[in-house]
Amino acid sequence: MSVTLGQPPAAYAPDRPRSSSTREALLDAAEQLLVEHGVAGTSTRAIIKAAGANLGAVNYHFGTKEDLVLEVFARRLRPLNQDRISRLNALEAEAQEQPVPLEKLVEAIVRPSVEARETQPGTTMALFRLICRGFQDPNPQLKAFLNKECAEFATRIDSALLRALPWLPPQELVWRERFLFGALNHGLDSWVHFDNLPHPNPEMQPMRPDREGFIHRMVSFIAAGLSAPIA
Amino acid sequence: MSVTLGQPPAAYAPDRPRSSSTREALLDAAEQLLVEHGVAGTSTRAIIKAAGANLGAVNYHFGTKEDLVLEVFARRLRPLNQDRISRLNALEAEAQEQPVPLEKLVEAIVRPSVEARETQPGTTMALFRLICRGFQDPNPQLKAFLNKECAEFATRIDSALLRALPWLPPQELVWRERFLFGALNHGLDSWVHFDNLPHPNPEMQPMRPDREGFIHRMVSFIAAGLSAPIA
DNA sequence: GTCTATAGGGGGATAGAC
DNA sequence: GTCTATCCCCCTATAGAC
Numbered sequence: 001m002s003v004t005l006g007q008p009p010a011a012y013a014p015d016r017p018r019s020s021s022t023r024e025a026l027l028d029a030a031e032q033l034l035v036e037h038g039v040a041g042t043s044t045r046a047i048i049k050a051a052g053a054n055l056g057a058v059n060y061h062f063g064t065k066e067d068l069v070l071e072v073f074a075r076r077l078r079p080l081n082q083d084r085i086s087r088l089n090a091l092e093a094e095a096q097e098q099p100v101p102l103e104k105l106v107e108a109i110v111r112p113s114v115e116a117r118e119t120q121p122g123t124t125m126a127l128f129r130l131i132c133r134g135f136q137d138p139n140p141q142l143k144a145f146l147n148k149e150c151a152e153f154a155t156r157i158d159s160a161l162l163r164a165l166p167w168l169p170p171q172e173l174v175w176r177e178r179f180l181f182g183a184l185n186h187g188l189d190s191w192v193h194f195d196n197l198p199h200p201n202p203e204m205q206p207m208r209p210d211r212e213g214f215i216h217r218m219v220s221f222i223a224a225g226l227s228a229p230i231a
Numbered sequence: 232m233s234v235t236l237g238q239p240p241a242a243y244a245p246d247r248p249r250s251s252s253t254r255e256a257l258l259d260a261a262e263q264l265l266v267e268h269g270v271a272g273t274s275t276r277a278i279i280k281a282a283g284a285n286l287g288a289v290n291y292h293f294g295t296k297e298d299l300v301l302e303v304f305a306r307r308l309r310p311l312n313q314d315r316i317s318r319l320n321a322l323e324a325e326a327q328e329q330p331v332p333l334e335k336l337v338e339a340i341v342r343p344s345v346e347a348r349e350t351q352p353g354t355t356m357a358l359f360r361l362i363c364r365g366f367q368d369p370n371p372q373l374k375a376f377l378n379k380e381c382a383e384f385a386t387r388i389d390s391a392l393l394r395a396l397p398w399l400p401p402q403e404l405v406w407r408e409r410f411l412f413g414a415l416n417h418g419l420d421s422w423v424h425f426d427n428l429p430h431p432n433p434e435m436q437p438m439r440p441d442r443e444g445f446i447h448r449m450v451s452f453i454a455a456g457l458s459a460p461i462a
Numbered sequence: 463g464t465c466t467a468t469a470g471g472g473g474g475a476t477a478g479a480c
Numbered sequence: 481g482t483c484t485a486t487c488c489c490c491c492t493a494t495a496g497a498c
């Protein structure tokens with residue numbers, strides 16, 4: 001029952017987005033689906049379908065679904081934290097042994113997240129939403145992996161903040177940093193997925209600030225919180 | 232091949248926690264599993280197994296898995312927001328037409344979350360973690376449902392905060408409230424699931440404050456952030 | 463109200479052809 | 481490196497007995 005003999009094997013989805021390889025296509029497709037549906041809500045089959053690949057390719061390139069998911073996170077987190085560390089290096093070089101001003105440090109945390117779209121080709125803002133959620137994911141392995149990826153930057157920012165806030169006991173900084181990252185993650189999520197739902201109070205109908213306006217608002221709130229007097 | 236004829240039908244898990252009904256058992260079991268594994272990571276079968284019930288019971292009492300999940304949230308959110316509104320009423324009565332001080336308002340937001348375990352019998356602290364994650368769940372229906380459940384309190388706290396911060400444009404408050412709830416959710420999550428992982432800097436090895444200490448730290452940070460000067 | 467049985471659809475992983 | 485076929489599992493929802 002052979003027909004049209006000699007026809008070359010056709011790609012299954014000839015108009016799928018072209019990536020440099022199947023591996024990249026899988027990562028790109030997985031990233032978008034994870035953003036939309038979360039880790040537990042995304043199946044390997046959905047990923048391969050969106051990537052125009054097949055089940056075997058996941059096993060070949062990543063081993064398991066979980067390894068693929070971790071690489072999706074790592075691919076974006078590595079340059080993000082590198083950017084943060086570079087900014088910290090620049091600030092500390094500029095300050096010449098003096099403590100770096102608090103607002104500058106907070107900006108070094110916040111800005112790379114907001115600007116990732118521009119500094120990392122292919123990154124969508126929605127990606128950061130995924131990272132935010134990852135830190136609260138029920139899967140403890142994912143949480144541990146993300147913490148490991150951020151460990152170097154975390155150590156650096158800890159000591160810089162302690163120098164900027166010399167009157168603050170280190171034990172207090174630990175908790176304030178957690179509030180900081182909560183505000184950052186949730187605020188960024190709100191900004192990226194801004195939905196102009198009608199507000200009961202028309203005066204408070206939210207407006208979406210531009211990038212610099214958003215960074216400024218975030219830095220102001222966080223710097224004030226970090227500087228709060230202690231009892 | 233019948234054996235031990237006449238033996239009464241045994242419960243599948245005779246030592247399971249006794250609730251007032253199958254319905255309550257399902258809600259209790261679902262709540263714990265949702266906290267541990269998230270919405271997409273929790274199956275109806277896992278719920279019925281933990282509750283010592285059967286698949287039909289879910290359909291009978293709730294209709295679908297999703298309806299069960301929404302009721303798990305609603306059962307805890309209703310009294311939580313009632314508590315917040317009651318505190319707000321008391322503060323406004325006490326202030327007699329004057330604006331309520333900012334710290335008092337923030338405490339009315341924070342304290343019911345932290346104290347839910349005591350004011351709502353059966354509530355575990357972990358439950359709040361679930362609610363926090365629900366607001367970032369990929370399922371938009373869940374997010375919309377939670378927003379609806381919190382709408383009354385949200386309206387009330389908006390106007391109270393605007394009175395306490397008369398110099399702050401309402402448009403600015405909108406964003407600061409989002410930072411607020413991010414800090415609250417993430418901070419509470421850290422406190423409830425405090426894991427004493429070794430910190431690279433021994434000085435910053437975190438200690439878990441008691442309930443009042445935690446509320447105080449949270450209120451200080453948030454009140455300072457809300458009061459930050461505007462450009 | 464409670465339970466069993468079953469329908470009907472995906473799920474992850476892998477073996478082995480090409 | 482890529483793909484198909486397949487194993488065996490778990491999923492939700494429902495029909496209908498008790």
